[in-house]
Amino acid sequence: MSTAIDSHSTKDWTGFAEQQISEAGLRHSSPRQKVIDLLAGQDCAVTALEMDARLEGVGRATVYRAIEQLEGLGLLQKVDLGASAYGYEKVDPSGHHHHHIVCDSCGLVRPFEDESMETAIHEVRQSGFRIKGHEVTLHGTCQDCA
Amino acid sequence: MSTAIDSHSTKDWTGFAEQQISEAGLRHSSPRQKVIDLLAGQDCAVTALEMDARLEGVGRATVYRAIEQLEGLGLLQKVDLGASAYGYEKVDPSGHHHHHIVCDSCGLVRPFEDESMETAIHEVRQSGFRIKGHEVTLHGTCQDCA
DNA sequence: TATCATAATGAGAATCGTTATCAGTTAAGT
């Protein structure tokens, strides 16, 4: 098993994303590619406005459109950062993923993984619902704020 | 054990909330009381704007202020409803709580409980963090949308 | 009961994140 929160899949994801985009009948474009590249190099959630700020020559509308499309293709996941803004992070095609702990006083977000919690969540059944995914957020106080 | 998602604690919570408010050096006021009463009668998350709409004679700013105070006192919990707006629900002093399944196509939110998932989450340890709470959201498709 | 310090209020302005509009641009199949 790889060490926690690995990024070995950066290139895999980029290629996979490009392929999915093209299979969906979407075209190739440089602005959207920049969004993809930025997300590929990120291990945890990034805000839409952060992306917009970091990407020269990419309009804000385009950033939001790209997010929408990637999310629709299941390539991106929206995560609640608690501060009335969402973060987005790539979805590994292998299914490998992490969750988040956020410090309630400074807002620090740290990714974490836990095998047995994961198992327990997969065993949850809810009548009438086909469960496709899950999101866990732990809240607390980080070392610096304690 | 009580049946799932009970509301037996409505009155407990109201009383507890009033007590905590007063102990925090806050005064009693009728607008804030209306917010408390509305929340007390609710089993699952309500939006700030929903509260504002339902409460006659309570300004929007007051609704947000009350939410902020109650949340600060640990009487209220913010939950991510996925649609770029948060919902708020009372925190039972007994520690009893539920989580949410949301239908990704119609937005339906349904509360659920799962004992063994709960146990697994409580066993999660993260160095440098004092974990105080957690939030789980299951995603999927509801019966009507399937 | 009158006084007083200050918490609490509502209306509205300001801000922030997100979505919609639209006219011009560009990718890619023919």
Added chain:
DNA sequence: ACTTAACTGATAACGATTCTCATTATGATA
């Protein structure tokens, strides 16, 4: 090269939340 439709950035519109401020009301104290 031509054509079609996806793509684009700028900007307006929108919904949710926070801030400002002048006024009101609570509740402890005299």
